[in-house]
Amino acid sequence: MTAAATPALELSGLVKVFGGKRAVDDVDLTVPAGSFYGLVGPNGAGKTTSILMAVGLLRPDGGSSRVFGADVWSDPLHAKGLVGLLPDGLAMPERLTGREFLTYLGLLRGLDEATTASRAQELLAVLDLEGAESTLVVDYSTGMRKKIGLAAALLHGPRLLVLDEPFEAVDPVSAATIRAILDSFVAGGGSVVFSSHVMVLVEHLCTHVAIIARGKVAAAGTLADVAGPEGLEHRFVQVAGGQRTGGEGLSWLAS
Amino acid sequence: MVGVLIRMRVSLLRNTLTGMQAVTLGLGAVFGLAFAGLGVWLALLDLGAATGDLLALLFLLWALGWAVGPVFLGGSGGALAPESFAALPIPPRTLATGLLAASFVGVGPVVTLVAFAAGVVYAVGSGSVAVTVAVLAMLLQLLVVVVFSKVVVDLVGAAITSTARAVVSAIPWALLGGVVAQSWLLLPLVSRVDGFDPAVSTALRVLPSGWGLLAVDAAARGDWLVVGAALAGLVVLFALLLLTWSRLIVRRTTRVVTVRPASARGGGRAGVRSGPLRLLPASPVGAVVAKELRTTVRDLNRALLLSYAIFFGLSVTLVPLLVGDTTYLAATGVIVALLATTGSAQLYSNDGTALWLTVLAPGTERADVRGRQLAWLLLVAPLSVVLTAVGLPLSGADWAAPWAWALLPAALGGGAGAIVLVSVFALVPMADPKKRARSAAGGDGSTGLVAWAMLPLSLLTVLPAAVFPLVGMLLDSPALQWAGVPVGLATGVLSLVLGGALAHRRLADQGPELFARMRSGPQSTIDFTGWAAGGRAPAAAAPQRPMPLVKASLVWALYLVGFVTLVAQVGVASVLSANGATVRAWFLALYLPQGQRPAVLAALAALAVAAIVGGWLLSRGHDKPARKKFGLL
Numbered sequence: 001m002t003a004a005a006t007p008a009l010e011l012s013g014l015v016k017v018f019g020g021k022r023a024v025d026d027v028d029l030t031v032p033a034g035s036f037y038g039l040v041g042p043n044g045a046g047k048t049t050s051i052l053m054a055v056g057l058l059r060p061d062g063g064s065s066r067v068f069g070a071d072v073w074s075d076p077l078h079a080k081g082l083v084g085l086l087p088d089g090l091a092m093p094e095r096l097t098g099r100e101f102l103t104y105l106g107l108l109r110g111l112d113e114a115t116t117a118s119r120a121q122e123l124l125a126v127l128d129l130e131g132a133e134s135t136l137v138v139d140y141s142t143g144m145r146k147k148i149g150l151a152a153a154l155l156h157g158p159r160l161l162v163l164d165e166p167f168e169a170v171d172p173v174s175a176a177t178i179r180a181i182l183d184s185f186v187a188g189g190g191s192v193v194f195s196s197h198v199m200v201l202v203e204h205l206c207t208h209v210a211i212i213a214r215g216k217v218a219a220a221g222t223l224a225d226v227a228g229p230e231g232l233e234h235r236f237v238q239v240a241g242g243q244r245t246g247g248e249g250l251s252w253l254a255s
Numbered sequence: 256m257v258g259v260l261i262r263m264r265v266s267l268l269r270n271t272l273t274g275m276q277a278v279t280l281g282l283g284a285v286f287g288l289a290f291a292g293l294g295v296w297l298a299l300l301d302l303g304a305a306t307g308d309l310l311a312l313l314f315l316l317w318a319l320g321w322a323v324g325p326v327f328l329g330g331s332g333g334a335l336a337p338e339s340f341a342a343l344p345i346p347p348r349t350l351a352t353g354l355l356a357a358s359f360v361g362v363g364p365v366v367t368l369v370a371f372a373a374g375v376v377y378a379v380g381s382g383s384v385a386v387t388v389a390v391l392a393m394l395l396q397l398l399v400v401v402v403f404s405k406v407v408v409d410l411v412g413a414a415i416t417s418t419a420r421a422v423v424s425a426i427p428w429a430l431l432g433g434v435v436a437q438s439w440l441l442l443p444l445v446s447r448v449d450g451f452d453p454a455v456s457t458a459l460r461v462l463p464s465g466w467g468l469l470a471v472d473a474a475a476r477g478d479w480l481v482v483g484a485a486l487a488g489l490v491v492l493f494a495l496l497l498l499t500w501s502r503l504i505v506r507r508t509t510r511v512v513t514v515r516p517a518s519a520r521g522g523g524r525a526g527v528r529s530g531p532l533r534l535l536p537a538s539p540v541g542a543v544v545a546k547e548l549r550t551t552v553r554d555l556n557r558a559l560l561l562s563y564a565i566f567f568g569l570s571v572t573l574v575p576l577l578v579g580d581t582t583y584l585a586a587t588g589v590i591v592a593l594l595a596t597t598g599s600a601q602l603y604s605n606d607g608t609a610l611w612l613t614v615l616a617p618g619t620e621r622a623d624v625r626g627r628q629l630a631w632l633l634l635v636a637p638l639s640v641v642l643t644a645v646g647l648p649l650s651g652a653d654w655a656a657p658w659a660w661a662l663l664p665a666a667l668g669g670g671a672g673a674i675v676l677v678s679v680f681a682l683v684p685m686a687d688p689k690k691r692a693r694s695a696a697g698g699d700g701s702t703g704l705v706a707w708a709m710l711p712l713s714l715l716t717v718l719p720a721a722v723f724p725l726v727g728m729l730l731d732s733p734a735l736q737w738a739g740v741p742v743g744l745a746t747g748v749l750s751l752v753l754g755g756a757l758a759h760r761r762l763a764d765q766g767p768e769l770f771a772r773m774r775s776g777p778q779s780t781i782d783f784t785g786w787a788a789g790g791r792a793p794a795a796a797a798p799q800r801p802m803p804l805v806k807a808s809l810v811w812a813l814y815l816v817g818f819v820t821l822v823a824q825v826g827v828a829s830v831l832s833a834n835g836a837t838v839r840a841w842f843l844a845l846y847l848p849q850g851q852r853p854a855v856l857a858a859l860a861a862l863a864v865a866a867i868v869g870g871w872l873l874s875r876g877h878d879k880p881a882r883k884k885f886g887l888l
Contacts, residue, residue, distance in 0.1 A: 034659040057611055059767045080617040090774075091607035095553035100546070107542035108623075109616050116537075135555065138689055152612070238559055 006069045007159045008033045008191035009054060013063035016049050023049045025215035027063070029159075031193050031208070036186050038202035038223075041212035041231070042254050048088060049194040050212065054193075055085050066158055084153030086146070088164035095139035098129050098148045102155055103139060109156045113176040114251060116155075119225040123151040128177060128192050143174035154185070161185060163194035167201060179205065190204045256345065261307060264335055264357040281808040282815065291370035293841060297630075298376040302775075304456075310373055311459035311468050314396065316435070318464045321363075321404035323428050332673065341508035351501035355402055364401060371396055371829040374467055381475035388474040392467035395489040395849045400498040402774020409503040433570025433861055438577055439827070439840060446731045451713035463492055520557075527666055539619055543626020544633065550606075551634065561598035561634065568594040572646070585736060586644030590668040595635045595719070596709045602627050602678040607687030608773045614766040624759035628671040628751060636667050657727065659719045661739030668715025668747020679758040684773050707788055711818070716750045792857065806873060807885035813870030820863035 009031040016024040024046040024255065031037045041047050048055035051190035053075055054065045056072040065072040072081035093101055106116030120123065124130050126145040128152055132140070137148060137169055146166060160181070181206070182192055195204050202209055209232065218239040219226050234246055263622055297306060302462045335357055339348055360363070371393040378389035458466045466485045473481035532548065535541040551557045568591035572583035583590075613623045644660050720743035727736030762769070828842040844855045876888045887888050 017700055028876035035787075055615065057614055057767055057770055077617040080615055083615070085611070090611050091689060092612070093550060093606065093609055094688040095550040096546060100549065104542040104546045105612065105616070107540045108539055108612075108619050110539065176865040210593055 006026050006033065007031055007066075008035070008068060008160075009037075009193060010066040010069075011050065011054055012065075014053055014060050014065065015062035016046075016051060016058065017061050022141065022215050024060075027212070027215070027217055029210055029217060029220060029244055031035070031189050032193060033068070034186065034189060035191055036182070036205055036207045037191070037193045038206035039193065039212055040197060040199065040202055040209060040210040040215060040236060041195075042197065042206075045096065045212045046215040048164055051085075051162055051193075051195060052087075057085075057087075070097055081156070082159045084156065084158035085163045086149045086153045086161070086163040086166055088168065091181050092137050092145070092149070095136055097134060097136060098132060098140075098144075098151070099124060101148065102151055105152055106155055111156065117120065119155055120151075126177075126181065127151055128174075131202075142169045143171050146170050147174060148179065150181065159190060161190060161192045161194075165196060166194055167196060167198060199231075199236055203227065203232050211236055211239050239247060258341060260357040261336060261360055264360045268361065280362055284366060285812055286815075287362070287366035288369060291366055291373075294370050294373035295376055300375040301688035306377060307472060308456050308459060310377055311456075311465040313373070313818055315459060315462060315464040316353075317367060318400050318403065320366070320429060321400050322407040323431060337493045339505045347500075347501045347505045347508075349503055351497060352608070354504075355405065355500070358401060358405070360593065366399065367394075367400065368397055371467075371715055377468070378471045378475070381471070385471055385474040388486070390472045391471045392486060392489065392698075395486065395493065396464070396467040397487055399493045399496065399767050402493060402500055406496055406500050406503065409500065409638050411508065417861065422558060422562040425559055425566050429563055429566030429757045430570045430574075432567045432572045436571055437574045439841065440578055440580065446804070463489070473545075490575070509660055519810050539564070539622035540626045540629065543623050544638040546632045547627055547630035548633065550641075551630070557598070558674065561595065562593040564596075564598035565591055565635075565638065566672055568592075569642075580651045582583075582655070584646040584650035585652045585659050587645075587646040588639035588641075589659060589662045589717075590643055591665050592635055592639040592663060592670055594672040595631075596674055597711050599631055599674040600677050600681075600684060600709045602674060603687065604678070604682050604685045604773070607685065608770065609687075609691075610766070610770045610773055613762070614770055617847045620762040620766065621759045624675050624762060627678075628675055628755050631674055632667060632671050633672065639663060654728070657733075657736035658721070659726045661724055661743035662717050663743065664740075665717040665720035665743040665746040665750075666713065666747070668749070668751040669713055669754075672750035672752075673709060673712050673716060675758040677712065677756040679769070681708075681762050682772060687848070714754065716746065719746045743807070755812060802874070802882055802885060802887075804885075807882075807887065809887070810870040810887060813866045813873070817863045820859055825860045825863060829856055 007030045009029070011027055011029040013085070014024050014027040015022065021170070027046070028191075029050075053060045053063075054072070055067075056076055061075070067079040067082050070082065072079045075135075096104070101118055102120035102123065106120065107113070109143070111119070127150065129144065129147055129151070129211070132153050137145070147241065150163075150166065163182075166178055175177055182194075186192055188235065203215065206223050208221065209223050209226045211218045211226065219235070220223060223232070226232065294310065297309050297313070300306065312370055335354055337350060337354060345353075356634045374393045374396075375386060375389045378385040460469050466488050470482045470485035473479070473485065522801065532545045535545050551561060569587065571590055571594075572587040575581075575583045613619055616740055640663065643663050647659055711803050722741055723739035723742055724736045727733065823841075824843060831842060832845060832849070844852045844859065
């Protein structure tokens with residue numbers, strides 16, 4: 001198998017059970033190298049759980065996850081070196097400044113001092129975080145947290161980026177910055193998987209998309225294949241089983 | 256309004272009564288009731304004038320406990336936060352009254368009510384009018400104590416806004432802790448056969464905590480002017496405190512900080528590897544050390560816990576100076592090193608879900624654990640070495656030198672091993688730093704419990720180092736005594752290396768599971784069936800036998816009763832008995848004639864060991880994950 005043919009991420013038969021509920025129920029997903037892959041699905045569909053299992057943060061009850069052919073659970077050192085993760089809502093070393101965080105993370109990941117310093121400088125500049133030089137991460141705004149998280153994910157030069165809700169609660173300016181970086185990462189040969197429930201965004205950015213509902217992959221493939229002629233939002237509501245009502249009830253609001 | 260708030264509080268209490276938190280609460284109740292029972296028992300004894308003095312002292316301790324407890328044990332965890340009601344159109348005084356009423360729903364107020372019942376029991380001998388006055392006075396006293404606690408917690412919480420303030424505010428509490436811990440030394444100072452020293456006795460009644468007893472005593476004498484004044488004093492004090500608290504609530508609900516000023520100094524482009532921290536190597540371990548040192552200094556919670564532990568150690572050895580006892584100075588360094596472990600018992604939990612960074616950065620677990628150990632040593636070792644070097648000559652106890660220098664390296668190494676071991680193996684999930692509501696007011700009670708469980712563990716690591724000085728002293732051989740120093744060094748290094756190795760192996764093998772616990776609280780069962788891929792053995796394929804809450808509480812209670820009996824009723828009592836001390840306090844054996852004491856002490860020791868073994872046997876029948884859920888290994 002050639003390098004180009006090896007998928008960036010390959011999930012097969014992933015299962016996770018929380019207290020009798022199958023949060024993730026036999027998920028198969030293949031993310032081709034060089035693709036910009038969107039995962040969409042309603043809240044609680046199992047997106048975050050799948051992502052955490054994919055990168056090696058949550059041990060699955062069944063199935064496997066491979067990053068460029070390396071099994072995340074049997075060959076973690078190799079696999080984890082190839083991935084950069086931007087998690088949603090997890091803590092960071094909160095009492096450090098952005099630069100301190102990146103510096104220590106780089107040294108911890110085994111980069112030398114000069115490389116760490118120059119990469120941290122470049123990332124802070126590109127992500128427009130230089131102005132917050134003496135602000136601790138705990139005092140960052142939501143958008144800044146996403147950006148420093150992205151910087152941490154990119155620091156060691158991964159080949160696959162896995163992003164959990166990178167645009168959630170982010171202002172348009174920060175979102176544009178993040179988009180530009182992701183675009184250039186993919187243009188440079190990197191692969192991106194990200195979850196979102198903003199359909200318009202996914203339609204704009206992605207080459208591939210998967211709809212996850214109730215712990216299963218309801219549809220997956222290239223954007224054109226999944227979205228069909230009527231658009232992704234329509235297909236999503238169809239697959240995820242939404243009901244467009246809202247006319248009834250709440251009668252007291254108008255009176 | 257009040258009714259709704261009380262119902263909310265009941266629901267909150269019911270929802271938080273799970274797992275470790277319920278155990279902590281149950282334990283607190285058991286301890287509190289035991290202490291409360293002691294007061295009632297004292298009131299029943301016929302000790303003449305001394306009874307009143309002792310009760311006044313007890314009431315003062317209760318009031319102080321209400322002030323100190325919530326700040327360091329985070330007892331306000333289940334309380335309703337005024338901020339939650341900020342958007343509702345409720346006048347502050349109504350809200351204060353309602354929240355206060357709701358805060359009486361809970362274990363603390365009930366236990367305190369039992370404790371204050373001692374005042375009523377005390378009045379029984381003085382007629383029915385005195386009893387009526389006592390009931391009124393004790394209820395007022397409870398109101399005052401609870402609202403006093405609210406005011407203190409709010410004021411302290413608001414005052415601790417920087418590391419420096421956190422460190423300073425730890426001093427009075429630590430001093431208080433030292434006085435309480437060494438009170439059995441101080442008791443002879445104030446007590447005489449017929450009660451306390453008159454000055455002390457008066458002081459205890461001038462303080463508001465003694466006003467209730469003052470009223471009871473006055474009622475017994477028929478001095479109605481004093482009765483009226485004392486009761487009115489309590490009412491006025493309560494009103495003033497309630498008013499203060501409603502003001503504080505207004506402040507809390509109208510000055511919600513949404514943007515905080517930049518708080519790290521020395522930024523700038525080259526800032527990261529500047530200052531003294533640049534001396535650390537630019538390696539993975541060096542990075543972790545620097546991260547830990549910066550975090551400890553900037554995280555109010557960690558700064559507060561560590562400085563409290565250090566000041567507490569200091570005050571334990573400095574308070575005896577009041578009675579002219581300098582011997583403790585020799586042990587200052589060792590005691591500080593031992594106590595400093597309690598402030599660092601939850602290193603991973605303190606970082607919250609940031610554990611994902613370590614799990615995802617491949618192969619960094621070892622560097623992470625070693626770095627944390629080194630950072631702790633850098634913070635504690637220099638201080639405790641200096642304290643030992645200075646304390647030894649000042650103590651005048653030349654015999655103590657081999658002891659101190661043997662125990663110190665053992666304590667430091669043992670501590671560095673124990674903190675990472677406990678942080679990984681007895682991880683009690685805490686909220687993420689970003690989500691901890693009030694920055695300075697501790698974690699929840701369960702983390703406090705684990706923190707103090709560090710002490711016996713650390714003591715265990717210094718025991719081997721004590722053998723040579725002891726044997727050397729018995730055989731009168733200085734050479735043998737000093738042989739303890741290399742032994743202490745060796746056990747210290749061994750504990751450090753071994754504890755760290757166990758911790759980082761566990762972190763590497765169970766990283767995702769520890770992370771899962773940080774994300775979602777303790778997981779009782781992890782189902783690995785069907786999970787065959789991967790080289791690591793499934794840890795728990797056998798069916799789980801869950802451990803009931805009642806049983807876990809019973810086990811903990813047995814452990815604690817066992818250890819307390821062993822240390823206090825047998826250990827301390829033997830020392831007191833051997834020294835012919837006249838103080839009896841709560842030491843059962845001392846109430847017996849000298850001849851019968853050894854037999855009773857032996858019986859108590861046997862009982863204590865039986866309790867501990869019994870607790871251990873009780874917990875054995877259950878699977879490890881089920882036991883771990885309750886912090887039982």
